């Protein structure tokens with residue numbers, strides 16, 4: 001694995017690589033032909049896979065949280081990582097979550113992705129309140145509904161590319177079809193690399209495998225935590241373009257934590273956290289506006 005310096009905002013001029021953004025209230029026009037399920041064309045009357053008749057918030061959001069609190073530890077040593085966060089993610093949109101170090105970005109992502117439990121507050125995926133599900137049911141639903149991409153790729157080095165992509169499905173007892181795997185790898189530009197191992201790939205190619213792994217199950221939402229943090233500038237931009245294309249052409253919903261205002265330029269929206277609360281929610285801001293907002297926060 002190549003470990004390269006992080007993408008730096010100052011390295012590259014801001015340019016929005018996609019002049020056109022999808023509307024916030026629906027997937028792009030390519031969604032119908034997509035091998036991915038569009039990012040959750042849900043409504044409050046859709047029965048959840050859990051079979052529960054939850055009183056879903058009626059905003060059509062693919063994922064949302066209400067008054068989310070997450071406290072680590074107790075008493076004098078308690079850390080209040082989230083202190084009342086309410087945010088919703090609309091289908092077919094790309095949101096960047098930004099803020100100073102320690103502001104709660106990763107905690108928010110993990111709570112909304114069902115990888116961590118909030119101390120209080122609720123998390124919804126479409127009409128299903130996931131924050132109250134038992135662990136086993138949550139794990140099943142998470143495998144089916146959510147994709148996650150990490151900064152460090154998290155691939156299994158002894159497995160081939162194809163085995164890595166199929167691993168979550170195999171663990172869930174629902175291995176993806178071979179054609180779906182091939183198609184996901186083709187879409188991330190890795191057609192023909194099925195039998196390679198991660199060690200034979202560059203960092204950018206490994207992150208592409210991680211994206212294919214996240215998307216092969218056609219998740220409602222793709223969560224990405226600093227997906228370009230371990231990549232060089234150019235490779236980082238390729239990965240961001242791939243995420244952007246998933247939103248624009250497939251109607252995927254994407255929520256990405258980043259420190260980089262240029263990376264945030266690929267998003268439709270920037271949610272800014274500070275000290276565990278949302279302090280700004282910016283609609284398609286320029287990199288300069290994002291930088292200015294972050295520097296006012298000391299981030």
Ligand SMILES: Nc1ncnc2c1ncn2[C@@H]1O[C@H](COP(=O)(O)OP(=O)(O)OP(=O)(O)O)[C@@H](O)[C@H]1O
Pocket residue numbers: 072073079080081099100101102103104105106107108
């Ligand atoms: N497992 C944990 N136990 C105790 N405190 C934690 C734990 N995880 C996170 N925290 C604390 O919660 C706060 C928010 O952490 P979080 O990782 O969400 O911030 P972040 O904005 O993602 O930071 P960074 O940009 O540095 O990655 C920090 O003060 C952190 O130290």
